[in-house]
Amino acid sequence: MRVSLFITCLSDCFFPRVGQAVVHLLRRHGCEVDFPLEQVCCGQPAYNSGYHEEARTAAKQLIRAFKNAQYVVSPSGSCAAMIRHYYPTLFAADDEWRDKAQQFADKVYEFSQFMVNILKVSSVDACYEGRATYHHSCHMMRGLGVSGEPLRLLQSIKGLEVVDLPYHQDCCGFGGTFAVKMKEISEQMVDEKVEHILATQANILVGSDMACLMNIQGRLRRLGYPVQVFHVAELLYEGVQRYESLQSSAI
């Protein structure tokens, strides 16, 4: 199966290890992976801020970059939701681009959604000792309707205890420009999220959207709490490597 990666601007620039983990995991499960170099940001920051013309420009470039793709996989629930839900509406009045946007939207999957629902992988050979809790990002959970898939993958990691995050349906307060525009409110929201995370006594926080994780991690660090933060793909791949080195040392 041929898979094209949409790595998102955030992962590309700040969290390349997430993209790398996705590449390796997909390859392990038989995918041929490519990365179209002409890709840009999905346009979500512009779209959510009301700059729809600029969002359309980004969308067109992304559609062009992936025009030959069979499947498009992204390690971000919110970018995948942006493409699936808002690309078709962005071009609702544009005869030329409407269909292209829809066709593209139909090919886009969030990483864990693709692993579980398309590749039918819900268990990986991985081990990682620790107590983890999972943050459901709003756009992935509500916009894309994906919530059980990443948890299934996580639960397959041996040695990892996965505990429920109380009030998991609450937003972490990121919200793109909201985090700076309405900084005071955003801070209260992330503080509440941190409180809930600490209540689980987990030492690992996992999520499927680096934007939210960046927000929570930034606050955890500032407050000095030693909770490790992982993208789900990153933790899975870390676990796979540990499992393999255990296997080889056992021989």
Add this chain to the structure above:
Amino acid sequence: MSLSNPLPFKQRVEQGLNDPFLRQSLKNAQARFREGKQRAAQILGNLEEWRTRAEAIRHHTIEHLDYYLDQFATNVENNGGTVFFAETEQEAVDYLIRLAKAKQAKTVIKSKSMVSEETHVNKRLEEIGVEAIESDLGEYIIQLAKEMPSHIIAPAIHKNRRQIAQLFAEVAGKELPEDTSALTRFARHQLRDKFLNADIGISGCNFAVAETGSIVLVSNEGNARLTTTLPKTHVVMMGMERIVPTWEDLDAVLSLLPRSATGQKITSYVTALTGPRRENDQDGPEEMHVIIVDNGRSNALGTEYQSILHCIRCGACLNVCPVYRHIGGHAYGGVYTGPVGAVLTPILEGFDEWEELPYASSLCGACTETCPVKIPLHDMLIDLRRDEVDEKRSPGVERFIFRLFGTAMNNPALYRLGLKMAKHLLKPFADDEGFLNKGPGPLKAWTEERDFPAPAKESFREWWQRAGRYGGDPDGR
């Protein structure tokens, strides 16, 4: 213009955030309401089907609003009532004032009505020397405190028992115990006389049934019954979108209202009124006047915002909104608070006083997910932002940044260059662990309370070109 809270938005937010009591009580209330709603949804079993049906009913009604308003008005008149269509706040209140003068009214008793709040009825009545008394416990409390409602269904949600006891003590002229039943008893006692002596009763209207010209009121206190039956004249103030075509339709929306609001199956009192007192009736008003208020609602008709008129004012969106939880209802400044207020107020009144409201959301979508009539609230907030951008209301710096963004998106080489530059620009600010705790420019706001990651030494793109496409490094990266 009917700005109700004179402070600017930022200060209203600050007030809310700096009120620990308010935040605690909103937190408790949200927890209670959410739990209730969840339980109610479980009992109902097929909530999604109910939502779909209710949405269809609301959609059909609003699409044919002219027709049903006409049918409703004709039936009210056939029942002996009077109907007045008010296009503006001014027209609505003027009608009421004329009526009050004609009846030589001294006191008016009211049962919760958001429209009368919207049109500032109490103040206008006061100006002509008519005393208006709120009979709903919550409304009575905030009337004494000279405040506005801060929640759609629980208007005094922001007040605690001690504050209420103090307010009541001023009326009583003596100390009162801080005990719920004692306080309720006191209020009831106070209101009893007012009910008996009021010249006019003013109520809202949760739903108006077009096929019979009836109005339906939902309450937990029974005060709506007294308001609408004791005084000789009953005035209904309703938004023009409150219509349902038939009793069967009413059943669907009425089943969802209390379940979505508080988790109740049904409220303690559901009152349906069809016209004033008839010949052999024991009680009831001699006259019934229905004021149907537009006041900006038709701005939404025929636009992409039309479905905001589907709203049944259940408050469910407030009960799940994390922003509302932290800042409280007064921060929204208008009569309607929370997510629905953030959408509705600028539509009713324009952006001039309400520019910030569409941004008072992280777009988490909890409101949309919970709305029993499926109003896409958070999508509307995005569209309102777009309208503001189109009207050039957004800050100049922001416009500049997004123009740059657009240019870079059109030109992948430029985009790549931008990412590279960001890396070099931010490098000097990073600590040993690769985080910034004092960011330059637009990052400053972020790094006041949170660390920010520095760009990676090697971006994904660079890695891919170096090693990724060939299978990655031997160490797995």
